[in-house]
Amino acid sequence: MKAIVLNRSLDQKIEIAEIEKPHLGPSEVLVKVKAAALNHRDEWCRQGLYPGLQDGITLGSDGAGTVEKTGEMVDASVVGREVLINPAMNWGGDPKAQSKEFKILGMPDHGTLAAFVKVNTDRLHDKPKGFTWEEAAALPLGGLTAYRALMTQGKVQSGEKVLVTGFGGGVAQFAAQFAIAAGASVYVSSSSAEKLEVAKGIGALGVYNYTDDTWVKKSLEETGGFDLIIDSAMGDTLNNLIKVVKPGGRIVFYGATKGNPAMLDARKIFWNQIQLIGSTMGTDRDFEQMLDFVQKQNIKPIVDQIYQPEQAVAAFDRMKAGKQLGKIVISFEGSD
Structure with a gap:
């Protein structure tokens, strides 16, 4: 499958690569990504300013798409569900601060800047009504x-x-x-x-x-x-x-x-x-309340520009230069 991965041996530090489609654990699902959005952490990874960097890892924390396949312990009825992904993982039991095990999708785990991404089923939320794929992808981490x-x-x-x-x-x-x-x-x-x-x-x-x-x-x-x-x-x-x-x-x-x-x-x-x-990211409860607030208040993300995967370097460079107004989105419609 097509993915945007870190490769620090290259001048641009990222590349479009063909990598193997993820293998699912029992409680995981495979999401066919329709759109993914950039965050500053993606550019920081490209600049070597993020801890635990690994070449070959798919970048990206924000994504939205449809459930393609389920692990053996997940109800298969979720296949086809339109979802966005909560990229905050392992917050822990204390709402006041994240645990030592807290991590964000996209490094060190493979992220959303790919045709497919695997996540635990508890990271899935329904795509907000009336949102385009690009708007849905723009919401999670920033929201x-x-x-x-x-x-x-x-x-x-x-x-x-x-x-x-x-x-x-x-x-x-x-x-x-x-x-x-x-x-x-x-x-x-x-x-x-x-x-x-x-x-x-x-x-x-x-x-x-x-x-x-x-x-x-x-x-x-x-x-x-x-x-x-x-x-x-x-x-x-x-x-x-x-x-x-x-x-x-x-x-x-x-x-x-x-x-x-x-x-x-x-x-x-x-x-x-x-x-x-x-403050940083948030609990699962924060995420649920944010989604509810956004939908009740009819708030839509401001989408800056939409790029194709082959334009990834230009998208990252736009973020690096601080030219964006809102979220930079990469569309994976039609990608495999």
């Missing part, structure tokens, strides 16, 4: 991460002022949409004027270009500060977030793409009773 950061960890409340940084990425676009649907007053930041205009179009009340040295002053003048901030950058941008969050406010971060801050304004954090809260 789950955003939901936990905003709802479970951030505990957003209707009427609160929420800032979502880095609007345009997959998680950030979900966080903004979820917060708007939850009744919050939502503001976003980005370095792209085009992305800021899109944010206004979906209901953001204010937008800020974080490359503008005056954005902190402007946001404080316009809002008086934010109750909740959802961020994935950290680094030296954190101190600006500390300046614009209200006393008693929360900053939830689900990544650190800019690394650790060189200096931390610790005095302002304790004096203003600011909460810094980490």
Whole structure:
């Protein structure tokens, strides 16, 4: 079957390969992938920045398709079911944090950027009604991460002022949409004027270009500060977030793409009773609640561009350059 696999011996670090179709365990199913979406972790694997890398592993955590075949302990009536996949595996019994056995589909296990993928039957959920295959594939990892950061960890409340940084990425676009649907007053930041205009179009009340040295002053003048901030950058941008969050406010971060801050304004954090809260992916319950919320609120993922498997390098390069607005999707319709 056709798959997009890691191959660090090549200049592009990935290749389209013909690999063997997966063999199923008793509780597993084989899903014929209709569409799969990229996440930053896929590009980090290509750059050698992810732990436990193995050449020859199929990348990809997000996918949607139809059940093709079942293991011996799975009811065969699920064959033909239209599904999307929860890529978070082995969270564990503590809802507060993942277990040491937690892992994400796509490395070290073969992922969704292939004609077929095998998963345990408990990772399957019905494809949301009214979603295209591309929209369904765009939802799982980003939707789950955003939901936990905003709802479970951030505990957003209707009427609160929420800032979502880095609007345009997959998680950030979900966080903004979820917060708007939850009744919050939502503001976003980005370095792209085009992305800021899109944010206004979906209901953001204010937008800020974080490359503008005056954005902190402007946001404080316009809002008086934010109750909740959802961020994935950290680094030296954190101190600006500390300046614009209200006393008693929360900053939830689900990544650190800019690394650790060189200096931390610790005095302002304790004096203003600011909460810094980490978040990543989510529990199975978070995933179920996210799906229910998305369907009740009629939220659709923003799909950036759709590529064919043979265009994988271009798709990965687009993510690397940060040009995407929403999710980059690869269509496997017709692939074997």
